Amino acid sequence: MRIECATPRHGLAGPVRACLAISSDDANAPVGSATAWMGGAGDFESGTLPVAIEAVGQPASMQADGTGKGQDFMLEHGTLPAEEPPIYDTRITLNRVTHDVLDPMKGRPGGWWWGAFLAAAGALGIGAAIVALQLRVGLGILGLRRPEMWGTYIVNFVFWVGIGHAGTLISAVLFLLRQRWRTAINRTAEAMTIFAVICAGMFPLLHLGRTLLAYWLFPYPNDRELWVNFNSPLVWDVFAVSTYFTISLLFWYKGLIPDFATMRDREHRPWVKKIYTALSLRWEGTASGWVHYESSYGLFAAIATPLVLSVHSVVSADFAVALVPGWHDTIFPPYFVAGAIFSGFAMVVSLLVILRKAYHLEQYITLDHLELMNKIILVTSTIVAFAYLDEIFMAWYSENPYEKHIFIWLRFVGPYAWAGWLAVCCNCIVPMVFWFRRARRSLATMFVISLLVNVGMWFERYVIVVTSLAQDFLPSNWGYFGPTRFDIGILIGSFGLFFTFFLLFVRFMPTLAMAEIKAILRHPVGGQPSLQEKSHA
């Protein structure tokens, strides 16, 4: 490896800032492999490595399109390409980041926090009570019936898994796609993933007739010498969701380690300090440690990306593998993944709009960031709309009476038309408002739309799960699913669980990835800004 240290060509005043563009094979292997997963775009030849240390603000020396020649793939923790606008206000100092993120956690929580927490815990209590009742008397308390043996539990499962996807997408896919603005939202989004996957993972277990035997779904050595059926998409689910949860948790925790170290070093209460000391795992911040840390971060991003795509594909296989008209559909995996991104981003927007206000994080979670997210919502909305149209077209074009009955008649004309049209309105029509820039940048608008999107996506799953089962092949079997109050209560309970976790998270953990933000802060030319004090001054 050759390192070239160049003095500024243009003799700028002030300290020299270095920009290293590295494209060594070793250093970029994770990124390279990750990009290969994304479609084989990157093919990194090993070779000697030109290292250029150049002055900041020299446009000509940078690859403007960011794709060229395998360079510049580890920009996560590098300085910005000169032509890109800074992600954050250039006046923000390192110390201020620490303060801005950690100060809201100091002292007693405010009234809003307690109010929200009690509401969430109350909802969770409702859910827990219903679960207890259900375990005692049976699943009969729900609206399930023959033919609709799956109902709101599976709807909730798919819904929450979908919500969970946004976090991984933001932390992994946007990382691989070099979207630096993700640093503003990735911590919250990842936390959301964890909690959403917990909510999601609960439902397949609760919806078992014999929940206490749920461990039979895992292939563990047993005295029956009987394993599991690897043909079943439910076993795939077990593997996919548990892998997803594990990887997401590790990824999230990994990101938290340096921030826990920061918190450890700022904490004075001894027992709290002990906790953060334990959580930060003796993190020192050595440059050699950062090398491994960053490398494994990229590797996690690289494995999480195909994982996140596979998880929702597997979830969609629960349906697509079955022969039920309305489920048996090859479009399901991409359709489900797009829907998951759609609803997940909507959920992130809903949460961030509140969080940035409550924690005064407007400087970090800027309108620009939210607008970018709204654009993604808009894109995925059109994908979802395309999937709807595709389903309807295929049903019509195939002349299959069973498919036509479900996709056209039942969902849009028959007894479930209300749900079908609700999903279409919320998922395909309402997000079209985001074609207007003003709407994308209006907090109130995006908040309302993001909520509607999630309502719509819940009902989209309702339409998929419930209507397809309602009127399948033999007319004698047909039935109509009506959720009972327990069905609704358990949904409320799952939101309670989610928000209970989330509120605890914002209270005890850094809501922004401090180290990552610091790494891409762009200081104004001319040294440290004057408006901020140094922490040790």
Place this chain on the structure above:
Amino acid sequence: MGLTTRAWKLPAATVAVVICVAIIVRVNGNTGYSPVQPIPFSHQLHAGDHHIPCLYCHAGAQRSPEAPIPALNVCMGCHAVVATGKPDIEKLTAAYRAATPIQWVRVYDLPQFVKFNHGMHVDAGVACQTCHGEVQDMTRVRQVRQFTMGQCMDCHRNNNYLPKPSEKPYRALAHYHGHPVNAPYDCNICHA
């Protein structure tokens, strides 16, 4: 520096204890169970010393899914004249005269969803001792084997009753590792 030992040890010890308990409970099954019976009937004396065949008393085992405990009249077949003076035999005789059945304590137990058929196994030449242990050496019957599905399966796979060449195989031959076996391992054989 580093980890205080206690922080690791406590959870580790807990996990270990849980695993041990689970293993003991699971592996043990009910083996060793040997309840006191209302009349201290000794298999050692009858089946061991006197060489009375099992099926002499448990005759139903050949024809019935169950291996019925003999009725009192079977006992009295001998004990009307044999050892009549012993207190336990007097108890037996009194029960027989009063037509009051003896309430034996069950040793071997299978759940309701397991439909084990004694007749089939006796027919196939499986010795009673295969499952029940060396009963002829027991003064009080004791469970010696676990009755788990894995145990059944092992036997069905490894110790098959193979039909004699002259016999026609009556049941569809299942295949296990390419070898035809006669002891079936279809689920419905035990779980109907």
Place this chain on the structure above:
Amino acid sequence: MSEPRYWATLPEYERDPAVARQCEEEFVGRSSMHVAGVGRGHFEFGRREFLQWSTAALALAATACTRKPLEKIVPYAQQPEETLPGVPNSYASTCRECPAGCGVIVKTLDQRPIKLEGNPLHPLNQGSLCARGQAALLNLYDPDRIAGALRTNRGGLHQPLGENEADAALMDALHRARPGGAVLLTGTIHGPARIQLVAEFVSQFGMRHVTSDAFNPDALTGAQRAAYGTAVIPRLLLDRVEVLVTLGADPLGTGYSRQEWMAGFGRQRKLQRRDGNLAMSRVVAFEPMLSLTGINADTRHPVHPGSLLPLALGLAHQMVIIDRHSSYATDATVASALAGFAPDIVEKACALPRGTIAALVAELWAHKGRSLVLGGDTAAATGTELHLQVVTSFLNTVLENEGATIEATASPSQQTQGSNAAMLQLCDQMQQGQIDVLMVYGANPAYTLPGDADFAGATKRVGFVASIAERLDETGQLADVVLPALHAMESWGDAEPRRGLFCLVQPTIEPLFKARSFEDTLLSLMCRNGKTAPGIAAAPVAKGNLAAAAGVPPSKAATPTTVAVAAPAPATFYDYLRQVWNGQIYATNQLAATWDDFWTSALRDGLFDASQREPGPARAFHVAALAEATATLSQPEPPTGLALVLIAQPMTGDGSCNNNGLLLEAPDPISKLAWDNTLALVPETARNLGLNAGDVVEIAVGQTRVSAPVQLQPGVHSQVAVLGLGWGRTSVGTIGNNVGVNAYPLSRIVGSGIVYAGAQVKLVRMKAGYALASTQGHNYLDGRPIVREELLAGFLQALSRPPAPPGPPGLTLWNNGGPTEHMYPGYRWGMTIDLNACVGCQACVVACSVENNVPTVGKQEVINGREMHWLRIDRYYSGSPDNPDIVQQPMLCQNCDLAPCESVCPVLATVHNAEGLNLQVYNRCVGTRYCSNNCPYKVRHFNFYDYSGAYADGRFSALRGSPLELALNPQVTVRSKGVMEKCTFCVQRVNAAHLQAETLGRPISDGDIQTACQQTCPTQAIVFGNLNDPQSEVMRMRSGDNAVRAYRVLEHLNTQPTVVYLTRIRNRPEPLESSASPSANQPGYAAASGPDPEANA
């Protein structure tokens, strides 16, 4: 032969009230284990447990802390020779759920009946059994049966009464009665011993015997007397009928010998070679309601009840006057009688298409001697039903059916003997205070009589009313004393359903409750009276166990009372029965066998058949009867207004067995509604009246008002409202009380008869939104090729054409070995179902439930869509709702070779076995329910609650801790909460056949395994067998002429079911209205298919 003495080993069993309490405790303790999902949590009343029944509860309570649940094994003290614990024994007996007298085989395990099956040797039911017979097991174990005599004080305080006190009270009343003032009212009784006993009893006490059932054949017997001179119940030979015309009659659903008739009907419905040509019978129904016969008819015409008689006369007119058939064409009396009923007038009045009558007559005449015209039943009971019966008798005589397909001289039926006239006369006498003592047995006039009869009021003027019944019924509520009776499976008895066919009833279980049989009660009263029955005193008095069999504990029997001091020891009916059979049957039939051999063989077979199978000679028709029938009748006129038609329904019949969850939950074959009777209106009429499904209307006939929910029933005549009888019991038991509405009060007394049909009715809408429990979601096929139907002519054409070339082979992902890895080299089980033969009687549904411990779930759960029937009968309409064509399809697990349920089960709870069976392993199931979702036939059922126990609804078959638990089949696992279950092709029977075959050292032969549904099917529409054996019935049925008919449901899904259906052939000249036919595999899709117009909200 079974004698109850074996029960001496468990003397305390039913007598100890503590047992019931312990059962309750046991249930509580075990149910928590259910929740924990521990496999041992199933309450097992299994092969082992029965012997410890009395001790297990105690043991559990005593050992709550021990490591293992302590259980006891209680062997016999003295083991009976014929029994072996765990090995079932079967006994032949006779069913007494209705008076039809079908033979049954009672399968007992460890001395308790667990299943009833038809006796294949019995000439009536020929091995089949109806739904009510199948459900009889639950009547035996019904916990609401009375446990001893009661002093009821006319509906006031019920207090237990010693048997002797009850006997004494009754005896006292009988002694004090005026001559002729004591009446014994019974339902139909036949059987030589029982008849003789009743006769002796009646004569000894100077009583009068009145026979009355819920439905009495007054019209039939009256017409027989008028037409042929003697009042007999004719025997119908439906197995010889090629053209069947019904005028309001429902021989399959409610006929007095419906099992016999269904068997014959089914035989003729199957496609068969007749003189070298493929043929089947033709059925034409004219009826105001939709009956079981009607839904099986090839051609059906909704007709107002008042038009049935003119229609019959129109047929006669066409046949005799116009077509000049038979010698009656020249008979002047006939000519004048039929003059006013020219077919065109009749057709106009009945709103029938022109030419209907002429065409039908031509068909009938072409099949003379092989046809049958049936009229009558309650739907025709407008007051002129006797005339209708006369005219149909005339038609049958003209068609030379008399003596060919209908006979009354050789061995006429004795299956229905009651009389409305006699009953109503008795009511009058009661009202006038002429009756001092009324003993009621086997009848429930307080429930079944019309409101006008005011039976309750009449009993107030009777000095002493005694009811002898299994339960405290409506009549018992009005009585002074209720004496318990025994179920047929607990008592000795006999039956003679047709002359010369002697059947035995033998006990198969010790009486569950402290009770004695009706016959023993009569004997006991006679003995108490100081006189014994002739010849009985000499009979050896049974000791001990036999006394117990009669329900008289020896200690009690010896208790001296003021009356009983001088009484000799009571003889039992068992001795009496042997005596009578010896004297009347054995002695008169000049048999070579000894008496003991004769008796043993009769007991083994359940019957001694001295009847004549061939019909006797034809009787001469008295034409004066025809003249009389038309004397009061004017020109037919179109009906006006809305007429009420009360009908009996196939599942519940007269309502006597209504405390039976199986019967109440098995849906009505026509409406597919369970747990209710409804006012059925055709949708258009309902619309005109402003009524919707689920509206509750007040039905007013005269001064009587009854409220019932409305149901929209296609096919009902537009001017008719139909209501089922036999519901709304108020005193039958906890399960059946207040289920449905009692329609009997809406019937009216006209003259000496009861009118069930034709009354003008006013409907007033009371409220809406009554939830009806329908087991079928949608009633139309919407063009889906699920039930295939074809016209006979079209089918014959198709048969002559070369078969269509097979389509392209299906593509599969699994080419790497694929299905070839799974050969089924030995046996391979499958089923063939002939849709032509299936009449939809639901016997299979109930049989399946009994055999496989399928729980009943109660009305609310049926509404919730959770009924558990492993086998159901799908019924679809096609064509106009005014008169739809109807097809039915038994739908059960198709045991697909490529079963979609199996690939999705995560825990391998459902897999294939080496014989092609799709297994369901309950104890492995964790309840993901994915299998049900992926089942295109939706034949999998989930235990949403602990259905096999009891839950809050109270209508579940509250098994635990009640005697109902004894009805469970220990050979089939009882499923716990949260477990999926489905039809297993009666895998326990397959296993049993394997055991038997291996024991005998031979392969399983065809017919060794009969599934429960197949076994009980009266028409043999269902056949199960080995698909690897081309000679097996199941394969022969789907080959040959039927190969073209064979199809699998949803074949395009490539699930490869092993159940094959045979296309329903409709024997009708006109084209079909439905579009579902094999020629159109993917018929045009009806995009506008909405929810049913008659969907029950």
Place this chain on the structure above:
Amino acid sequence: MPSLRERPTLVAMFDDPEALLRAATILRTHNYAGLDALTPYPVHGLPEALGLKTSWMPRVTKTAFFIGAGLGFAFQVWVLGWTWRLNIAGKPFVPVPALMPVTFESGILVAGIATFVAMLIAVKLRPTTHYVPFDLALTNDRFALLVPGTAAEMGPIRALLEQLGAAEVRTVAN
């Protein structure tokens, strides 16, 4: 890799990452080896400036993925095709397409866990309840350059570092 607590080390504190980077680069050109730094975030270019080797993490992940996937596939084949061959829906005993999801997921699971554990090992992370950092600000906004050396070398280096803009230079002697 030098550690603050193993050898006598000179610690130069910087307020500015650029100064740190420049100091490191220059020290490297002066052939100082074993340099390390303590930073609150990964300063871009620093590993190269310090002469640190690239991470061996990718090899762990790659290997672990293939081991995991291989074991997952083999396990499924063993379960369905070997231990107990059950006829499931008439499919082949080893339905290869149906085994792919679990194969993939087990690969990912093993790869992820292995990567995480490898990172813990490589960075020497482990849970502890007591830890005294060198300087509290090093996880916030200060940067330290660690220069190992003997006592004799300390003087010149210290001077050089101060010249290169270190705000403070300390010696850690242990």
